[in-house]
Amino acid sequence: MTENKFIVRPAPFLKKPTNVRMIMWTVVLALLPATVWAIYLYKAKALVVILSTILFTELFEMLFLKIRGNKNVMETAFDGSAFITGLLLALNLPSSAPWWMCAVGAFIAMLFGKHIFGGLGHNPFNPALIARVFLLLSFPTLMTTWHQGFNVDALSCATPLGMLKTEGVSAIQNLDNWRLFVGLPVNGVGGGSIGEISELAVLIGGLLLIALRIIPFFIPLIYIVTVFLFTWIFHVYNPSLYASPVFHMVTGGLFLGAFFMATDMVTTPITVKGKMIYALGCGLITSLIRLFGSYPEGVSFAILIMETLTPTIDKITKIKKFGA
Amino acid sequence: MADKPTFTKGGIHPSERKHLSENSPIKSMEASEMIYLAVNQHIGAPLKPTVKVGDRVLRNQAVAEGDGVVTSKVHSPVSGEVLEIKQMLFPNEVKGDVIVIKNDGKNEKVSGTEQKMTGKISKEEFFEIVKNAGIIGMGGAGFPTQIKLNPPKDKNCDVFIINAAECEPYLTTDNRMLLEFTAEILEGAKIVLDMTEIKKCYIGIEENKKEAFDKMKSENKDSRIEIKLLKTKYPQGAEKQLIYALTKRVVPIRKLPFDIGVIVQNVATVKAIYDAVMFNKPLTERVLTVSGLGIKEPSNILAPIGISVQDVIDFCGGISEETKYMINGGPMMGKSFDNPMLPVTKTTSGLLFLTDKEVVEEKENVCIRCGRCIMACPMGLNPTFLKESSDRRDYDKMDDVLDCIECGSCSFVCPSSRQLASSIVKGKQKYTKYIKRGK
Numbered sequence: 053m054t055e056n057k058f059i060v061r062p063a064p065f066l067k068k069p070t071n072v073r074m075i076m077w078t079v080v081l082a083l084l085p086a087t088v089w090a091i092y093l094y095k096a097k098a099l100v101v102i103l104s105t106i107l108f109t110e111l112f113e114m115l116f117l118k119i120r121g122n123k124n125v126m127e128t129a130f131d132g133s134a135f136i137t138g139l140l141l142a143l144n145l146p147s148s149a150p151w152w153m154c155a156v157g158a159f160i161a162m163l164f165g166k167h168i169f170g171g172l173g174h175n176p177f178n179p180a181l182i183a184r185v186f187l188l189l190s191f192p193t194l195m196t197t198w199h200q201g202f203n204v205d206a207l208s209c210a211t212p213l214g215m216l217k218t219e220g221v222s223a224i225q226n227l228d229n230w231r232l233f234v235g236l237p238v239n240g241v242g243g244g245s246i247g248e249i250s251e252l253a254v255l256i257g258g259l260l261l262i263a264l265r266i267i268p269f270f271i272p273l274i275y276i277v278t279v280f281l282f283t284w285i286f287h288v289y290n291p292s293l294y295a296s297p298v299f300h301m302v303t304g305g306l307f308l309g310a311f312f313m314a315t316d317m318v319t320t321p322i323t324v325k326g327k328m329i330y331a332l333g334c335g336l337i338t339s340l341i342r343l344f345g346s347y348p349e350g351v352s353f354a355i356l357i358m359e360t361l362t363p364t365i366d367k368i369t370k371i372k373k374f375g376a
Numbered sequence: 377m378a379d380k381p382t383f384t385k386g387g388i389h390p391s392e393r394k395h396l397s398e399n400s401p402i403k404s405m406e407a408s409e410m411i412y413l414a415v416n417q418h419i420g421a422p423l424k425p426t427v428k429v430g431d432r433v434l435r436n437q438a439v440a441e442g443d444g445v446v447t448s449k450v451h452s453p454v455s456g457e458v459l460e461i462k463q464m465l466f467p468n469e470v471k472g473d474v475i476v477i478k479n480d481g482k483n484e485k486v487s488g489t490e491q492k493m494t495g496k497i498s499k500e501e502f503f504e505i506v507k508n509a510g511i512i513g514m515g516g517a518g519f520p521t522q523i524k525l526n527p528p529k530d531k532n533c534d535v536f537i538i539n540a541a542e543c544e545p546y547l548t549t550d551n552r553m554l555l556e557f558t559a560e561i562l563e564g565a566k567i568v569l570d571m572t573e574i575k576k577c578y579i580g581i582e583e584n585k586k587e588a589f590d591k592m593k594s595e596n597k598d599s600r601i602e603i604k605l606l607k608t609k610y611p612q613g614a615e616k617q618l619i620y621a622l623t624k625r626v627v628p629i630r631k632l633p634f635d636i637g638v639i640v641q642n643v644a645t646v647k648a649i650y651d652a653v654m655f656n657k658p659l660t661e662r663v664l665t666v667s668g669l670g671i672k673e674p675s676n677i678l679a680p681i682g683i684s685v686q687d688v689i690d691f692c693g694g695i696s697e698e699t700k701y702m703i704n705g706g707p708m709m710g711k712s713f714d715n716p717m718l719p720v721t722k723t724t725s726g727l728l729f730l731t732d733k734e735v736v737e738e739k740e741n742v743c744i745r746c747g748r749c750i751m752a753c754p755m756g757l758n759p760t761f762l763k764e765s766s767d768r769r770d771y772d773k774m775d776d777v778l779d780c781i782e783c784g785s786c787s788f789v790c791p792s793s794r795q796l797a798s799s800i801v802k803g804k805q806k807y808t809k810y811i812k813r814g815k
Contacts, residue, residue, distance in 0.1 A: 056695065056697065056699050056700070057714075058699075058700065058701060058702050058712070058713070058714035059700050059701055059712065059714075060467075060712045060713060060714050061712060062712075062795060062797070062798030062801070063703075063705075063707070063708060063709050063710055063711065063712070063784050063787075063797065063798070064707060064708040064709070064784030064787050064788050064797065065701060065707040065708075065710070065712070065728075065730060065734075065735045066390045066391070066545060066707045066708060066734075066735070066788060067736055067738065067787070067788055067790075067793065068388070068390075068788055068789050068791075069736070070789075070791045071738065071741075071791050071792070071793065072741055072791045072792050074791070075744075075746075075791055171742070172742055172744065173742035173743050173745065174742070317744050317745050317747070318744050318745050319745075320745075322745050322747045322750060322758070322760070323747065323758075324751075327747075371750060371756050371757070371758055372756050373629055373755060373756040373757065373776070373779055374385050374386075374616065374620075374626070374629075374755045374756045374779075375626050375627050375628045375631070375755075375779075376628075376629050376756070
């Protein structure tokens with residue numbers, strides 16, 4: 053007679069070998085091209101911002117997990133989700149950001165972005181974006197002080213989008229769109245946040261996530277195409293007042309937002325149709341802010357605004373049942 | 377080459393693991409000394425034993441019968457003595473009566489059974505034969521076959537489907553039957569077509585059983601029967617998904633296949649119909665796959681119904697110490713159990729003995745709303761939402777649980793290892809009770 057101790061539990065007994073940890077760390081991997089490029093350009097400055105932001109984010113993650121009574125603090129803290137938040141926040145900061153501002157951002161991200169709602173899976177907003185907007189409103193000068201090109205000593209250069217906002221189309225007309233796209237230093241302009249410097253580097257990481265089926269291709273596609281079409285219509289209507297759509301593609305946080313933030317599973321609608329509506333909304337709001345708002349860039353706000361609509365979008369986009 | 381047909385909504389591709397047993401020919405297993413016949417193996421009104429302790433029974437003798445419409449019978453696969461009628465605990469904590477028969481090894485048959493039948497039979501006689509042979513859906517559902525073959529008069533059925541998709545990993549029962557009982561299955565299909573006056577029969581076979589498909593195709597001479605190769609995808613063997621793959625017809629929610637003119641039967645069931653009609657042989661044995669890394673000799677066996685799992689284990693060389701799971705059925709929808717004395721029933725399409733190399737246990741985690749379960753659900757449901765409403769007994773939001781076909785695709789894809797399917801299946805039971813209470 054068989055002596056084995058058998059386990060009885062519900063089916064199914066097979067499982068696809070993907071887990072949250074793997075997904076999260078793959079996203080981190082996909083953010084590496086942008087990260088590495090920023091460190092190459094800004095050397096220690098960027099490295100300090102990135103490392104300190106991640107370090108503080110992980111520390112606050114552990115602290116709040118402990119306070120909330122988590123039994124496996126170390127295991128949960130390194131599931132990759134806090135690491136992504138830290139890295140994403142760092143990529144949304146200027147390379148000139150002081151360490152204490154990184155710490156404040158990390159604190160806000162983990163407390164008001166994540167744990168106050170019950171931790172991973174329950175946060176209505178992307179924690180990194182909450183922190184970024186908090187810092188932008190609290191320290192507007194520090195958050196918009198940029199290093200110029202390779203020269204980490206030259207500060208206070210406006211970003212291309214900033215120049216467009218304050219000085220108009222003529223100021224940006226001679227900028228080399230290709231150099232902006234690749235993330236090569238362009239005379240007289242600042243690169244913007246660490247992760248916005250090279251759209252190409254962000255794109256490489258984003259395409260990796262699409263290829264690995266971690267994010268759906270249509271969110272970034274719809275988001276970016278919407279911004280392109282919107283800005284194109286206005287550019288055609290009045291090219292001396294509105295910059296070309298290509299310029300809007302190669303500058304700012306559009307790619308970082310479209311590939312890495314508008315695809316945040318927790319905070320975006322759960323259905324395919326919902327995700328499409330969401331991406332379209334992000335594109336429209338980003339374009340509206342860029343063209344008519346008082347801020348030069350609108351990606352963060354657009355995504356946060358659309359996140360508030362996520363429950364509503366989920367409600368109105370019912371999935372069609374088979375046979376219904 | 378154009379893509380093979382399949383269903384379009386949801387679905388998954390689990391690793392198939394059929395190589396363990398797919399090339400192993402069906403081995404006949406003799407009945408052992410003790411036979412444990414579960415009284416209720418079908419879906420419908422419960423049956424009652426028609427024998428008493430101490431009675432002598434013959435091979436092919438009905439030992440449990442019932443009344444009502446949705447009913448069936450259970451027959452003894454051996455001659456011998458009824459030792460006891462006791463209760464056993466089946467998977468999912470279901471208690472059931474079991475008739476224990478001591479095999480006398482004489483194999484004395486009820487006269488007139490297991491002999492070549494001649495002469496024409498009428499439609500009515502056909503349904504009677506199927507009912508009296510105790511034939512039920514052998515793919516797993518266990519619905520009495522005579523009912524399914526004889527839909528209400530107002531449903532004009534024009535398509536008969538033989539389900540040979542066998543989408544569950546590991547299982548190779550249908551595959552081996554198609555290869556080894558090709559003529560019998562084709563003949564069985566003809567009998568059904570003649571008796572139901574249906575003009576079209578599809579036999580749906582997944583691409584991973586190409587050899588079986590080729591053999592069926594080359595031996596089929598009946599123009600009414602069309603053998604179709606399907607793109608391999610789980611859960612293609614689910615009735616509604618298979619119907620769509622083969623006919624592009626959609627079974628409306630809360631409706632049955634006959635509402636769109638389709639009758640579906642499993643390969644093994646069709647073979648059982650053939651045996652009953654041609655040889656007056658009741659359903660007392662079935663082919664099942666015995667597989668998994670835990671069993672010494674993965675096999676396909678023709679076993680008497682009522683034989684214990686332990687006997688099957690011994691017949692297939694025993695199990696290793698690493699065996700952690702015994703599963704009745706496939707790894708996606710099968711039920712795990714821990715009592716090796718449980719018997720093989722008419723719906724046991726496989727017995728799996730899995731080790732922790734094959735089954736990875738992961739801790740359930742929080743939902744990160746990735747939506748993979750929604751993409752995987754072949755019924756177009758929202759599993760994560762239904763799990764939460766089911767766990768909370770939020771009855772107002774649970775109605776969709778009734779449309780769940782329990783295929784487990786949602787749990788399979790969940791990166792947080794959430795037991796979505798099992799919560800929803802439990803939710804289904806809770807919700808059904810709630811509705812019966814009258815809301």
